[in-house]
Amino acid sequence: MVDFENDIKNCVAVLQNGGSILYPTETVWGLGCDALSEQAVEQIFSLKNRPKEKSMIILLAEARDILQYVAAPPPDIIAIVESFDRPTTVIYDGALGFPDNVVNKDGSIAIRVTTDPFCKALIKRYRKPIISTSANLSGQPTPALYTMIEQPIINGVDYVVKHRQGDTTLNPPSRIVRVSDDGDIEVIRG
DSSP states (O other): OHHHHHHHHHHHHHHHTTOOEEEEOSSSEEEEOBTTOHHHHHHHHHHHTOOTTSOOEEEESSGGGHHHHBSSOOTTHHHHHHTOSSOEEEEESSBOSOOTTTSOTTSOEEEEEOOOHHHHHHHHHHTSOEEEEESSOTTSOOOSSGGGSOHHHHHHSSEEOOTTTTOOOOOOOOEEEEEOTTSOEEEEEO
16 A cells, blocks of 8 residues: 555646656556646647547546536436446536647547546545546557556656556456436447
8 A cells, every 4th residue: 555655645746746647547557647737738648649639538536526527417417427337438518627638629528437546546635637548659559557558658757656557457448428418328439
């Protein structure tokens, strides 16, 4: 648990200073930064060599936090999100409070309420949403394990989380869905 607590403290310090982190999620290894900082997000796009029109996922710690960042979510969105039985990213219309480079050109935002204890603790301690995008150069394979991450990515971030570097559990990327105003779920990536 020493790594866990030290990693949380170090990540919060880096995020507060506009930096980037390499960290494990409940799905794959990710690159993260303060989702409300245009400059920090720009650094992630640059590091990944990712086209600007491909938006990134936002991680939140609790389903109720969606209400702060989405203009008109379905009335039962908290119950819907809490009912998911696997990591699921939801695309919402009407993003609120995010810089332009986080929001899709159609005004939508992709949000996952994390179930990972490390990510949840980090976001709660930081008190802001963070970016979560796969820790790879654009077009390269998504790293499910730390050992799969390429050196330019590791060298390009301000902090590399030690927690779970030795983990060999393979988890698929999150499912991506869009929830309509009336609560219907359209699966975009299963």
